[in-house]
Amino acid sequence: MTLVGGGPSGAPDFVREDGVLAFVDIAQVKLDSGVVLPRVRMAYETWGELNADGSNAVLIEHALTGDTHLTRGRAREHAPEIERTRAEAPGWCENLVGPGKVIDTEKYFVVAINMLGGCYGSTGPATPAPPSVDPAGKPWGPRFPFVTVRDGVRAEAAVADALGIRQWRLVMGGSMGGARALEWAATFPDRVRACGVIASCAASSAEQIAWGQAQSLALRQDPAFASGYYYDGEFPMAGLGLARRIAHITYRSAAELQTRFSRDPQPGESVLGTAVGDRGRYKVESYLDYQASKLADRFDANSYLTLNEALMSHDVARGRGTLREALAGTTCDWLVAAVDSDRLYYPYESDALCEALPGDVVRHTIHSDSGHDGFLIEDGQLGELVRQTVLRD
Amino acid sequence: MTLVGGGPSGAPDFVREDGVLAFVDIAQVKLDSGVVLPRVRMAYETWGELNADGSNAVLIEHALTGDTHLTRGRAREHAPEIERTRAEAPGWCENLVGPGKVIDTEKYFVVAINMLGGCYGSTGPATPAPPSVDPAGKPWGPRFPFVTVRDGVRAEAAVADALGIRQWRLVMGGSMGGARALEWAATFPDRVRACGVIASCAASSAEQIAWGQAQSLALRQDPAFASGYYYDGEFPMAGLGLARRIAHITYRSAAELQTRFSRDPQPGESVLGTAVGDRGRYKVESYLDYQASKLADRFDANSYLTLNEALMSHDVARGRGTLREALAGTTCDWLVAAVDSDRLYYPYESDALCEALPGDVVRHTIHSDSGHDGFLIEDGQLGELVRQTVLRD
Structure with a gap:
């Protein structure tokens, strides 16, 4: 695995950049299905700086159609204009992440990774397939392997390794981002100090x-x-x-x-x-x-x-016994929150997660009339919950 | 308009038949859109006999994909076997309609009409278009006029006329059948003595x-x-x-x-x-x-x-002022019931209907864990409500 980060040019760049797409290449990822996915590139963006003991890294996981651009950043001085414009554009997590915000980029090293299989820079079906699959280098298309949320998280662990992050201060996400965060805590319990599972669930329901x-x-x-x-x-x-x-x-x-x-x-x-x-x-x-x-x-x-x-496949307990057994090894602090009007990820699904977690984890509520999307809309409430629970320091 | 009933053969038949498809032909129906639909055939089935003063007719309105076969019946003795088999087959309202059932076919003359535009015998897009539309007599297809629930009810009134029914003892239906029943009461208030609107609403919501x-x-x-x-x-x-x-x-x-x-x-x-x-x-x-x-x-x-x-178009108040004004002229008894777990026709939509109806109409509840389809599944509860409210005699 190689750190090639710095910008779309792929050239290393040691000047600090925020909100610029960077990449980690992984030789292969072994998937839950048994298939080995070769030549995986994972795309990510960062804001702020990792501190000396590597204890201030926060991972924000995007939802189904999200991307890595959490908030505005800054490209290096002589970057192409398109790169600078993109870096300075507002992101989808603008009110939560930034200097002086709840997830303060002056204090935390904030990372966002494009899910494996996505289309915002990470290897996915639109990526040219390797010669062993398509000698002409056409996109993977429907030959792209079936990936699970857990597969995605395993590939993200390689990004954390490349960035020198042994343990995340916090991994958090909403909806599919919450599923990813939960899989992080269950798959790598010693690498997650706090976990935020927002408007999500332990396993995708029949509905x-x-x-x-x-x-x-x-x-x-x-x-x-x-x-x-x-x-x-x-x-x-x-x-x-x-x-x-x-x-x-x-x-x-x-x-x-x-x-x-x-x-x-x-x-x-x-x-x-x-x-x-x-x-x-x-x-x-x-x-x-x-x-x-x-x-x-x-x-x-x-x-x-x-x-x-992948989201349909989400089941943090798959191959790990009961839900309680699957989560028994987790050691992190938790923020589990549901949107009261959510009719896709019902609050009772967050309750079930809380009940299965070790210790007494209470389920928090985000009030919204908008349904599931309330987790994005009511970012003020979410920020306050983050401040009160998983980022109290 | 001509009564051609008696069976698919179209030949008049004065022997009593139950649960056999029959037809009424209407020269034309003027639709809400202003379009005139020519040569309309309406299909219906009946059970029991209309009494001398025509006061015992009950109309059961089917939902979106329903048909007119409420319950088993009996074709005339020398009918073709296919007709006899069909007549004797169980129907979708088997537990509510029949001899000795809540809607007792020994007592009531029960009628079901296929909605205009449907495919169970009434004129619809699959019907050959008249020569003025298609000289080759191909089906109407997408040229079939846009019909509203109200248009459908106007065509049904012609069936009632042909059968000699001036006033229905009860018009009742669930889901789209409820919308049809409500339109009957609002469009022809003096022709509806009681109305059952089950798991339905006054107007289709944005969702x-x-x-x-x-x-x-x-x-x-x-x-x-x-x-x-x-x-x-x-x-x-x-x-x-x-x-x-x-x-x-x-x-x-x-x-x-x-x-x-x-x-x-x-x-x-x-x-x-x-x-x-x-x-x-x-x-x-x-x-x-x-x-x-x-x-x-x-x-x-x-x-x-x-x-x-048509169901998307459902709005009993369209062109009639406020909902309260639209319903002010109704004079019938009401059964308004919602399924507690319904997340398509929410109970609060039935509440809103009750509030707009003249007099004090209470909303009844059908308990079910199954959601909207509870109105079909919990026919025992529905029957009991019918017995207690609109068919007390």
């Missing part, structure tokens, strides 16, 4: 699997998907868009959708058409169309499938 | 519209759907199947799916595949596959679209 299947099928049934070999042709926008619509409805709450959209027609459109194939949209449909095209513009379809199915 | 859109797109995006012109080619099984999966998840509860399926793999299948395109199924996926193919084997895709979009 989460059912929604996952619907999303996978939405994508697979798009003829443009072409069984995953679409890189030379049309992108399966419609299929990925439908997968996102299904997911997005589960991410919000009925009450929020009702308050925002009610039954209003999209301005200028008539919802009572003259024929079944010819009617205007309701506002909520237009909103979901927007969510769909926004994702399809930025996300690889095979990566969506890969991460979606 | 219900959102799920409806996902289902429509699942179907439309199937290349076999061919913009609705698939009657000469392959049937869009995959698209209709995905629509059904999405719907079915919303019809059940997370708790029920978890209890029945948990994370179990389908026997003989490995859920951790070797590649993303190659993995076995979870049991819950196999269950949804079964639900999908079962529906796709029996339902027309364009009818699904037509009724799904």
Whole structure:
């Protein structure tokens, strides 16, 4: 494994950079399925500096379609403009991570890693396959191995090794990020001092699997998907868009959708058409169309499938006995929090996790009317919980 | 309008038959969109006999993918075997309707009408279009007019006229059947003596519209759907199947799916595949596959679209002022009931209906762990509510 970090150029760079994509190359990752994935590149970003005893590193794990850009940073002085612009762009964790924020980048060395199989820099289905798989170097596509959340975490451990981080001060994430954080604590108990599992669960439920299947099928049934070999042709926008619509409805709450959209027609459109194939949209449909095209513009379809199915596979107890037994070796402090209106990761799933953890772990609540996405929206409440529990020092 | 009833042969038949499909032809129906739908045939079944003063007729309205066969019946003696077999087959309302049942066919004249646009005998997209639309007599397909729940009820009123029913003793239905029942009471207040709105609502919510859109797109995006012109080619099984999966998840509860399926793999299948395109199924996926193919084997895709979009259009107050104003003219007794675990038609939506109805209407509760489908599963509870409220005599 080699540290090649510093920027997309791949050239080493020892000047401090924040919020710039960097990479760790791993010779191979042995997966839960038994398959060995060769030539794995893991993408990450960092903010702040690792202290002398390596005790201030915080890992923030992104959710299904998230990326590594937590917050604005700074590229090295003579970096290409595109790199500087990207580094300085706001991130998805802007209110939690930064100088003086709860996760203070003046104090902590903050790391975000793109999940294995993703499309924000880490090796995934869109990555050229090695010659042993495709002599022409075409993308892996549907030949990309099935990865589990646990596989992803094992690859992330190689990033931690490369960065010289023996133990994380905190590993935290929401939704699939929470699943990743939990797997970190269970797989590497001595490498996690505190763990934050937000709006997540110990194992994907039957219902989460059912929604996952619907999303996978939405994508697979798009003829443009072409069984995953679409890189030379049309992108399966419609299929990925439908997968996102299904997911997005589960991410919000009925009450929020009702308050925002009610039954209003999209301005200028008539919802009572003259024929079944010819009617205007309701506002909520237009909103979901927007969510769909926004994702399809930025996300690889095979990566969506890969991460979606990884999330379906999430079960921290797989091969480890009961849930209680699987978590018995964990030694970290915990922040387990659920969004009260979440109807994808129900609060009772967080309760079940707390009950199985060693010691007395209470389940915290994030109040939101928005459903699951409340874990992103209510970052003020989440920050306060982090301050009160896992980052008290 | 002509009464041609008696059986698929279309020949008049004055011997009493129960549970046999019969038809009423209507010259035209003027739709909410302004479009005039010509040559409408409405299919229905009946059980029992209309009494002398026409006061014992009960209309049971089916849900989105339901049909008119409420319970077993009896064809005329010399009917073709297929007709006799069909008549004697059990129906979907077997425990509520029949001799000695709560809706006693010895006492009541029970009627079920296939919704306009459906595929169980009434005119719908699969019906040959009239020569003015298609000189070759091909099916309407996507040219079939957009119909609302209210349009459907107006066409049903013609069936009531043909049967000599001036006022229904009771109109009742669950889910979309409840929407149809409510529209009956609001559109024809003097023709409804009692109304049962079960697991339904006054107007489809933003979330219900959102799920409806996902289902429509699942179907439309199937290349076999061919913009609705698939009657000469392959049937869009995959698209209709995905629509059904999405719907079915919303019809059940997370708790029920978890209890029945948990994370179990389908026997003989490995859920951790070797590649993303190659993995076995979870049991819950196999269950949804079964639900999908079962529906796709029996339902027309364009009818699904037509009724799904009709349900999205459901708003008893459309063009009638506030909900309270829309319902102010209703004079019937009410049974409004919600399933406590329903997460598609939430109990608070039934509460909102009760609050808007004239007089003091209480919302009843059907206890079920199964979610929305509890209105079908818990027919014992529903029967008891019917007995206690709208059919006390």
